[in-house]
Amino acid sequence: xxxxxxxxxxxxxxxxxxxxxxxxxxxxxxxxxxxxxxxxxxxxxxxxxxxxxxxxxxxxxxxxxxxxxxxxxxxxxxxxxxxxxxxxxxxxxxxxxxxxxxxxxxxxxxxxxxxxxxxxxxxxxxxxxxxxxxxxxxxxxxxxxxxxxxxxxxxxxxxxxxxxxxxxxxxxxxxxxxxxxxxxxxxxxxxxxxxxxxxxxxxxxxxxxxxxxxxxxxxxxxxxxxxxxxxxxxxxxxxxxxxxxxxxxxxxxxxxxxxxxxxxxxxxxxxxxxxxxxxxxxxxxxxxxxxxxxxxxxxxxxxxxxxxxxxxx
Amino acid sequence: xxxxxxxxxxxxxxxxxxxxxxxxxxxxxxxxxxxxxxxxxxxxxxxxxxxxxxxxxxxxxxxxxxxxxxxxxxxxxxxxxxxxxxxxxxxxxxxxxxxxxxxxxxxxxxxxxxxxxxxxxxxxxxxxxxxxxxxxxxxxxxxxxxxxxxxxxxxxxxxxxxxxxxxxxxxxxxxxxxxxxxxxxxxxxxxxxxxxxxxxxxxxxxxxxxxxxxxxxxxxxxxxxxxxxxxxxxxxxxxxxxxxxxxxxxxxxxxxxxxxxxxxxxxxxxxxxxxxxxxxxxxxxxxxxxxxxxxxxxxxxxxxxxxxxxxxxxxxxxxxxxxxxxxxxxxxxxxxxxxxxxxxxxxxxxxxxxxxxxxxxxxxxxxxxxxxxxxxxxxxxxxxxxxxxxxxxxxxxxxxxxxxxxxxxxxxxxxxxxxxxxxxxxxxxxxxxxxxxxxxxxxxxxxxxxxxxxxxxxxxxxxxxxxxxxxxxxxxxxxxxxxxxxxxxxxxxxxxxxxxxxxxxxxxxxxxxxxxxxxxxxxxxxxxxxxxxxxxxxxxxxxxxxxxxxxxxxxxxxxxxxxxxxxxxxxxxxxxxxxxxxxxxxxxxxxxxxxxxxxxxxxxxxxxxxxxxxxxxxxxxxxxxxxxxxxxxxxxxxxxxxxxx
Ligand code: SF4
Numbered sequence: 001x002x003x004x005x006x007x008x009x010x011x012x013x014x015x016x017x018x019x020x021x022x023x024x025x026x027x028x029x030x031x032x033x034x035x036x037x038x039x040x041x042x043x044x045x046x047x048x049x050x051x052x053x054x055x056x057x058x059x060x061x062x063x064x065x066x067x068x069x070x071x072x073x074x075x076x077x078x079x080x081x082x083x084x085x086x087x088x089x090x091x092x093x094x095x096x097x098x099x100x101x102x103x104x105x106x107x108x109x110x111x112x113x114x115x116x117x118x119x120x121x122x123x124x125x126x127x128x129x130x131x132x133x134x135x136x137x138x139x140x141x142x143x144x145x146x147x148x149x150x151x152x153x154x155x156x157x158x159x160x161x162x163x164x165x166x167x168x169x170x171x172x173x174x175x176x177x178x179x180x181x182x183x184x185x186x187x188x189x190x191x192x193x194x195x196x197x198x199x200x201x202x203x204x205x206x207x208x209x210x211x212x213x214x215x216x217x218x219x220x221x222x223x224x225x226x227x228x229x230x231x232x233x234x235x236x237x238x239x240x241x242x243x244x245x246x247x248x249x250x251x252x253x254x255x256x257x258x259x260x261x262x263x264x265x266x267x268x269x270x271x272x273x274x275x276x277x278x279x280x281x282x283x284x285x286x287x288x289x290x291x292x293x294x295x296x297x298x299x300x301x302x303x304x305x306x307x308x309x310x311x312x313x
Numbered sequence: 314x315x316x317x318x319x320x321x322x323x324x325x326x327x328x329x330x331x332x333x334x335x336x337x338x339x340x341x342x343x344x345x346x347x348x349x350x351x352x353x354x355x356x357x358x359x360x361x362x363x364x365x366x367x368x369x370x371x372x373x374x375x376x377x378x379x380x381x382x383x384x385x386x387x388x389x390x391x392x393x394x395x396x397x398x399x400x401x402x403x404x405x406x407x408x409x410x411x412x413x414x415x416x417x418x419x420x421x422x423x424x425x426x427x428x429x430x431x432x433x434x435x436x437x438x439x440x441x442x443x444x445x446x447x448x449x450x451x452x453x454x455x456x457x458x459x460x461x462x463x464x465x466x467x468x469x470x471x472x473x474x475x476x477x478x479x480x481x482x483x484x485x486x487x488x489x490x491x492x493x494x495x496x497x498x499x500x501x502x503x504x505x506x507x508x509x510x511x512x513x514x515x516x517x518x519x520x521x522x523x524x525x526x527x528x529x530x531x532x533x534x535x536x537x538x539x540x541x542x543x544x545x546x547x548x549x550x551x552x553x554x555x556x557x558x559x560x561x562x563x564x565x566x567x568x569x570x571x572x573x574x575x576x577x578x579x580x581x582x583x584x585x586x587x588x589x590x591x592x593x594x595x596x597x598x599x600x601x602x603x604x605x606x607x608x609x610x611x612x613x614x615x616x617x618x619x620x621x622x623x624x625x626x627x628x629x630x631x632x633x634x635x636x637x638x639x640x641x642x643x644x645x646x647x648x649x650x651x652x653x654x655x656x657x658x659x660x661x662x663x664x665x666x667x668x669x670x671x672x673x674x675x676x677x678x679x680x681x682x683x684x685x686x687x688x689x690x691x692x693x694x695x696x697x698x699x700x701x702x703x704x705x706x707x708x709x710x711x712x713x714x715x716x717x718x719x720x721x722x723x724x725x726x727x728x729x730x731x732x733x734x735x736x737x738x739x740x741x742x743x744x745x746x747x748x749x750x751x752x753x754x755x756x757x758x759x760x761x762x763x764x765x766x767x768x769x770x771x772x773x774x775x776x777x778x779x780x781x782x783x784x785x786x787x788x789x790x791x792x793x794x795x796x797x798x799x800x801x802x803x804x805x806x807x808x809x810x811x812x813x814x815x816x817x818x819x820x821x822x823x824x825x826x827x828x829x830x831x832x833x834x835x836x837x838x839x840x841x842x843x844x845x846x847x848x849x850x851x852x853x854x855x856x857x858x859x860x861x862x863x864x865x866x867x868x869x870x871x872x873x874x875x876x877x878x879x880x881x882x883x884x885x886x887x888x889x890x891x892x893x894x895x896x897x898x899x900x901x902x903x904x905x906x907x908x909x910x911x912x913x914x915x916x917x918x919x920x921x922x923x924x925x926x927x928x929x930x931x932x933x934x935x936x937x938x939x940x941x942x943x944x945x946x947x948x949x950x951x952x953x954x955x956x957x958x
Contacts, residue, residue, distance in 0.1 A: 018452055022461075026468055142544045142592070144551055145585055148571050152581070156574065214730040217684050217805075218795055219717020219747050229732045236734075244454060251459030255548050259571065269460060270552050273467035281467050288457050296455065307734050308779040 004311045008300045012293040019289045020072070020282070024065045027278045072286060078279040080272075087283040090268065095287070097166045098264035100176070101253050102291070104184040106246065109191040114235075116192065117199025121207075121234075122226060128200065134189075135197030144255035147186035151259070154182060164261035183260045187252050191245060195238060202234040209233075236307050239299060246295045250288055353594035360591060364410040373401035394579060396569050402583055409561035410587075413546055416477045416555070416562075420542035423481020424488055425535055431485075432492025433519055433527075437500050446489065453486035459548055466554045473546075473555045473562075480545055484538050491534050495527045533599045540595035547588060563588055633835045634660040634683070634803055638695040641678050641687055643906075650907030652678045652691065654859040660803065663833040665826075667840055667850035667867070669882070673903040674856040676839045677725075680805045683837070684720060685712045699803070718748050721796035725808040727788035731780040737764075737791055738776025741798065748799035763794040768824055786817035793824065800832070807839045822848055843886040847871065852939075855879050858903055858914040861933065865940035875936050875947040877919045913944070921946055 068078070077087035120131035141149075155163040161182050167175040206212065207230055215225050254266030261267070265284050272280035304310045363370060394402050435443040461483065462476045469475040499505065500523060508518050549555035550564015551571075558565075563584060570581035641653040653675040660666045668676045682693050685704065697704040699720065704712065724730040732740055741760035745751065751759065757776070764772035767790040780788060789809060796804055806825065810818040826849055829836050838850060846853050846867060853870050855863040855878065863876040874880055881899045901918045910916060912927035919926070925945060933943045 015452060015455060019456060023464055026464060029468055141585075141589055142547055144548065145567065145588065148567070148574055148581060149585075152574050210724055210726060210729040211732050213681075213686060214722060214724050214792065214795070215732070217681075217686055217716055217722035217724075218744060219713065219715075219721075219799055220744060221747055222713065224743065224747075229735070232734050233732065247455055247457050250457045251548070254459055254463070255551060258552055269463055270554065273463045274470075274554060276467055276470070278467065281464055285460060285464060288460055292455060292457060308736075309733060309781050312779065312782065 004300075004304065008297060012297060015293060015296075016286075016289055017069075020069065020286055021065055023282050023285045024068060025061065027282060028061055028064075068282075077283040077286065080280050081277045082275055087279050090280060091265070091283050091287055094263060094265045094268045096168060096264075097257065097262045098253060098266060099291075100169070100180055101183055101187065101256065101262065101264065102246070102249060104180050105187045105191065105249055105253075108184055109188040109195060109245075110242075112188070113192045113195025114199060116196035117238075118203065118227075118231060120196060120200040121203035131193070131196045131200055134193035141190070142255075143186050143190055143252045144259050146189055147183065147256055147259040150182045150186050164259075166260075166262045166264075179260075179262075183256045183262060186259070187249060187256050190252075191249060195245070198241065199234060199238050202237050203230055206230045206234045232306055236303065239302050239306060242302075243292070243296045243299045247292055250291065349597050353597040356590055356594045357598075360410055360587075361414060363407055364414050367404075367407040367411055370407055373404040394583075396566070396580055402566070402580065405561040405566050406563065406583060406587060409563045409566055412473065412556060412560065413543070413550070413563045416473050416546040417539055417542040419474055420477040420480040420484070420545070421535060421539050423478050424485045424538050424542075425531075427482065428485035428488030429492050429531060432489040433496050433523065435489070436493035436496025437515075437519060437523065439497075443493070447493070450486035450489050453483055454490075456483060458483050459545065462545065462549060463552070463554065466549070471555065471557045473549070476549060476555060477542065477546065480542060484541060488534055488538060492527065492531060495530045496523055499523050499526045536595045536599035540592050540599065543588075543592055543595065631661045632659045632698075633662045633664075633700055634837075635698040636679075636683070636695070637698070639679065639682060639697065640694040641675075641682055642692050642694070643688070644690045644692055650905075651859055651909075652688075652906050653682065655695075656856070656859075656861055657695075658854050658861065658864060660835045660837060662802070662835055663829070664852065665829060665836040665838060665850050667838045667846040667853035668856060669840060669843070669846060669853050670856035671841060671882075671899075671903050673858075673905060675859040675906075676841075676856055677807055679856070680807055680837055680839050681722075683805065684716060684722060685709075686722075717744065717796070717799035717801065719799075719801055720803045720805065721799060721801035723789070723792050723796045723804065723806045723809050726812045727785055727792045728780065728812070730792050731788060731795075733780050735779070736776065737778055737780060737783070741776070741791065741794055744795045744798035760794075760798075763797060764791070766797065766828070767791070767794045769794075784817075785813050786820060789813060789817075789821050790824065793821075793828070797828065797832075801834065803835045803837065804829075805837045805839070808841070809838070810842070810845065811840075825849065843883055855882070858909050859906065860914065860943065861941075862915065862944070863940075863942045865936075869937070869940055873937075873940070875940070875942040876944050877921045878915045879942075881918070881920070 071078075075088050077091070079086055080090060083090075116127075116131050116134075120128040151163055154160045161178055165179060167179045169176045212225060212230060215229060216222075220229075253264070254269060256262070257264045257266035258270060265287060269281060269284040272278075272284065300310075396402055396405065431446055435446045458480065462479055465479045466472065466476055505518065505522060508522055513522075546555065546562070547564040547567065550562040550566075551568045553565065553568055555564065556562055566584045567581070567588070570584060574581055636659070637657045639653055639656045640651065642651050643649055656675075656679055658666070668680060670676050678687065678691075681687060683697055683699075683704065685707075687693050693705060695705070699715070702715075704715075707715070731737070738757060738760050741763060742753070742756040745756040745759045745763070746753075749756075749759070761772040761776055764775055769775050769787065769790055775783060775787065775791070780791075783791070793809075809825065810821050813821060822845060825836065825838075828834065836849075838845065840846060850867050852866050853864070854861055855870075855876065857878050863870070863874065863879045865874075870879065871883075874883065885899050899918055904910070904914065904917070910927060912929060913919070913922075913931045916922050916926045921944075923946070931943050931945055933941050936942050936947060
């Protein structure tokens, strides 16, 4: 278990360094640098030079990155170029809506995806076809388009949920849930289809395996064969893929936040990107990468719990 | 978004390495020419042409605003109506498709030109290239695509091309992985090895032999990357960061429609329809699923015989199992061929009967049909009388009650016959609880007792292990323990030693014999090994091409075997080979089900064949008491009976 966790943590560290360095490198390619953005087009070359020196922009890239990384490790991501607010402060304000949206979506889609997947595999028939269809449809309707449709139907027409906006949990838990229902549905729909279909295919494959035949032949209870043995084994590839699914969900959440005007990290990213506020952009990328890493570690732990071969090879 | 879609594609390996016959049938149903594929292709061509001819078709300028006609409905002057600034919706969609499709093309182009060659190379050569590329791909695949693209657009504002090139690089990782896996599978094929031996250059092998084989997979995956590129492009357009504002893209049209969705919902309809159809079209081209439905709760196939109570001939009292006229036929969907043809035999209480033959003779199908575990698409006919019950008449539930308790199975490959995710002790305890009303704790104690019964010296340690942590021989002991948990009267052992090391084989056979004696179990032993037959069996049945060709007591079979096939099999037995002499084998192989000749099915390979042999089906006939055979050249107590020299 120890070496397994260590390996996974190493992988996470590598991922964080790669992503942050790539972003840093990318940002350094900007035609006008941060000093330029700050001072504007009318600045004299001397002024620019002085500010660059102050901001240590004239140092080698790797050195700059190193300095940035070490202060980032202390929670200091610099300041917004436009508002001069501390980046970490802005980020922490924006974290809640995004995490609520993601957590809600993961919960809903894992629960429903498993349910439909298993039912489709066991019952087959029209339910199986439906799962296949939704698996396809979920892909064909981009989630932000679905979000628009949900707004038109459930918010504008039926007035069941707010059209947009976010209420913090601390403010009013009931309204918090109401403000999340539509975005979570929009984001989860496709994922449910994909997961259900994956689980169905995986179940069908596992049910053909020799150990299932052996169990049936030796009188293990049918229920246990399907829900304990087959499901557990069929779940392995699905769980392993969960990390990738959450990565996709993160991309989707950016669009969902934009559709539903949720003040989360995604909308911060879009806004900062449009204003070329690079410290903010970097900060968001870091936080998102950390979310991915956390999810991956969670997925690894679940995999290890489900499949002993992961930890005890 | 990206990964979700790619990951939903089923195992790419299934696209390659299938039997040609199967492939050709698949092609008819799902291949490139099924109607959905044609429609999808037609739609994509249509929008591409429309994009090219946009200025001719549009009729309006996509940028001209007409604030007097904002959000007009469809029809009249503006065919699809206007948007929030009174611009013609059709014109904006048509012109928008140019940018959007260009973006998709760029993304797909970059993705394919990186992913495919690298995948081919890594999958074929393996080694360090593969390791490094796979590691990079893994990192790329765990990057949040859209977020990186937004960052890129922060650096290069409104540069759709830069964004889509980045998309191409990111998505090439998934493409790489799939191409690599398929290539790896194909490269192991015999004829690739042959090509290598024939001295073809690496380039020739890759381009001429491997690439054509994996082409369907590559095409399908490319279509999926295209769908992704489109979705991504739409997302960027929706966020309004892919192109400078008045310029139209599909995503931008959607975004504009969304701002006024509360007032007029029509504006959102045309772009949503166009977008959905296009993604669906890519999706259809990328759909290579060959999911074979497997119903878990399958109705037992009934025979076409009248439902009136069958007058089963009561088997003699000492007979435990009596199989009569057992026939297993694949349904038309499964190919329609006969797997087991009119097989009849019996097993007495406490008797060990061998079922012998080469692979493909129908041994496993016969033995599993007794347990009601025939292939999904098979129909079983005949009688299987087990202690007065006709097994073919039982419902699934009644049959389930019998399994493990009265008839149990030990399979061929112990390492895959146990649930890999659960500790051995727990699996065994579950089997115990399935048959006896005992508590959890007691069941674990009984499980350890069973492990002791199968001569495992340290039952507690083994009970704590997982199946992958024990050896094959140990796993087979555990499988035997599982089968014994219900104290069965009949044990079906399907090639119980084939997958094991020679040294372990003897131990397992000894164990089986001891257990059989201790418990007075009847055993149906499926094997192709005459040593096993000689060692254990009281009687043996020789199967060839779905039929019984000879049946006799073991001793008689060894001294007076009549059928040329039995003789040939015994001569080919590796235990009988004399050192220094050339290995005797039977030429040719068992004809596969569906291609059995009308006359003697062994005629092609028989050394004693004459012309009459192929004239008509050969019946079984009695040679001596308890000895039957199926050969026209053997007569009752024939002095000329074939013997192994
Ligand atoms: S019937 Fe003819 S071909 Fe068949 S086994 Fe006998 S001798 Fe050989």
